Amino acid sequence: MNPPSPSPRTEHDAWGEIQIPADAPWGAQTQRAIGHFAISTEKMPPELLHALALTKRCAARVNAALGTLERPVADAIAQAAAEVVDGRWPDAFPLSLWQSGSGTQSNMNMNEVIARRASALLGRPVHPNDEVNLGQSSNDTIPTAIHLAALLGVERALQPALRTLRGTLAAKAEGVRDVMKTGRTHLQNALPLTLADELLAWVAQLDQAGAALAPALRAVQGLAIGGTAVGSGANAHPDFGPRMAEALSEATGLPLRRADNPYAAQAAHDALLQLHGALRGLALALCKIADDLRWEASPGLGEWRLPANEPGSSIMPGKVNPTQCESLLMVCAQVMGNDVSIGIGATLGQFQMHAAKPLLAHNLLQSIRLLADGMRSFEEHAVRGMEPDRERIAATLSPAMLQATLLAKRIGHEEAAVLYREVQASGRPLRELVLERGLASAEQFDAWVKGG
Numbered sequence: 447m448n449p450p451s452p453s454p455r456t457e458h459d460a461w462g463e464i465q466i467p468a469d470a471p472w473g474a475q476t477q478r479a480i481g482h483f484a485i486s487t488e489k490m491p492p493e494l495l496h497a498l499a500l501t502k503r504c505a506a507r508v509n510a511a512l513g514t515l516e517r518p519v520a521d522a523i524a525q526a527a528a529e530v531v532d533g534r535w536p537d538a539f540p541l542s543l544w545q546s547g548s549g550t551q552s553n554m555n556m557n558e559v560i561a562r563r564a565s566a567l568l569g570r571p572v573h574p575n576d577e578v579n580l581g582q583s584s585n586d587t588i589p590t591a592i593h594l595a596a597l598l599g600v601e602r603a604l605q606p607a608l609r610t611l612r613g614t615l616a617a618k619a620e621g622v623r624d625v626m627k628t629g630r631t632h633l634q635n636a637l638p639l640t641l642a643d644e645l646l647a648w649v650a651q652l653d654q655a656g657a658a659l660a661p662a663l664r665a666v667q668g669l670a671i672g673g674t675a676v677g678s679g680a681n682a683h684p685d686f687g688p689r690m691a692e693a694l695s696e697a698t699g700l701p702l703r704r705a706d707n708p709y710a711a712q713a714a715h716d717a718l719l720q721l722h723g724a725l726r727g728l729a730l731a732l733c734k735i736a737d738d739l740r741w742e743a744s745p746g747l748g749e750w751r752l753p754a755n756e757p758g759s760s761i762m763p764g765k766v767n768p769t770q771c772e773s774l775l776m777v778c779a780q781v782m783g784n785d786v787s788i789g790i791g792a793t794l795g796q797f798q799m800h801a802a803k804p805l806l807a808h809n810l811l812q813s814i815r816l817l818a819d820g821m822r823s824f825e826e827h828a829v830r831g832m833e834p835d836r837e838r839i840a841a842t843l844s845p846a847m848l849q850a851t852l853l854a855k856r857i858g859h860e861e862a863a864v865l866y867r868e869v870q871a872s873g874r875p876l877r878e879l880v881l882e883r884g885l886a887s888a889e890q891f892d893a894w895v896k897g898g
Contacts, residue, residue, distance in 0.1 A: 473558035503527035547801030549588035677709030770828035777820035
């Protein structure tokens with residue numbers, strides 16, 4: 447039999463008193479939001495909450511340095527916020543993602559959790575608004591936290607996974623430069639190329655997608671912090687915004703700065719839209735790679751043998767499926783869906799405040815996480831262990847298409863096409879047909895099909 451729950455405690459805010467579970471680490475405004483936004487199961491992304499706690503920690507220290515917050519209070523707030531960053535209070539943030547478009551409820555949830563913990567550390571009450579949220583507003587702290595979380599996710603997870611996948615594909619290409627295979631256009635056999643040519647084309651796609659990230663990331667490095675409610679910086683020290691950008695840059699190692707125009711940084715989130723556009727480009731490149739590899743590992747083509755990681759069927763013994771390719775394709779489909787949601791969400795800024803910040807955060811951070819994890823898994827469990835089936839590739843490679851193409855400039859396109867169709871129908875070598883018809887000598891044919 448479970449012991450009886452302790453009696454709820456009573457807290458109050460500007461709306462009056464409210465009952466809160468006795469052991470809940472949050473306060474009145476969080477408790478109201480639990481009841482008012484009981485929508486679905488999605489919560490604020492943990493990366494965002496950690497970035498928001500980091501923002502609060504730096505804010506306490508900056509306010510102390512500016513003389514707007516007593517040093518002991520600032521130290522208690524900073525320590526409490528650091529504990530959140532370290533993941534010590536994972537159950538302290540119960541709110542639904544689907545809340546105010548400014549993220550006010552989650553900002554206050556963070557303020558209340560930090561204030562309650564700081565109060566215990568300090569031995570006297572710490573106010574969530576007047577001290578933890580000093581010089582801030584949800585309208586500038588939430589977008590600042592989104593930018594931080596996105597930048598950290600790209601730097602620490604996505605870009606390393608992209609570099610590793612790119613490097614593994616490039617290394618694989620070095621080992622198959624001598625392997626000729628049938629090229630395909632319109633799903634039909636075309637001119638030959640090497641396996642290395644194909645792999646290096648995938649590498650080039652990844653390089654292009656990675657290059658597109660750079661300018662998008664530079665825009666995200668501008669932070670809204672210090673703009674408070676509308677971008678004017680009301681109720682904040684005039685040096686608070688620039689000093690916060692410096693403090694956050696020092697804490698993360700990121701090249702951060704105050705947004706060039708804080709009004710724009712809060713009223714619209716074009717930088718996040720542009721960043722996700724670059725992620726969408728990466729997803730499209732990964733789709734091409736995963737789908738090509740899935741087909742080339744199929745029994746019909748059989749050019750690559752993929753690692754047999756797990757049983758492929760619950761009914762057919764020994765069946766192996768291209769599961770890593772399928773997983774990555776689903777990841778990319780989700781990212782492209784997120785791009786649609788972000789595109790619509792980006793239209794929801796009115797006047798001086800954008801009213802879809804939690805939506806943008808959820809989709810952007812999910813896409814970063816999905817792409818990073820998807821590339822890591824694809825590289826580790828598919829690309830790293832895949833091997834070419836050289837015998838199968840050689841058996842299916844026909845030189846007739848290449849020969850006919852190289853002959854066309856000597857004997858004419860139509861004549862070469864007629865000869866190639868006869869090769870397909872009769873199975874006779876193209877060289878034999880050319881010599882039989884007197885279209886070239888043996889020496890001429892050999893020189894022409896070598897590009898001479």
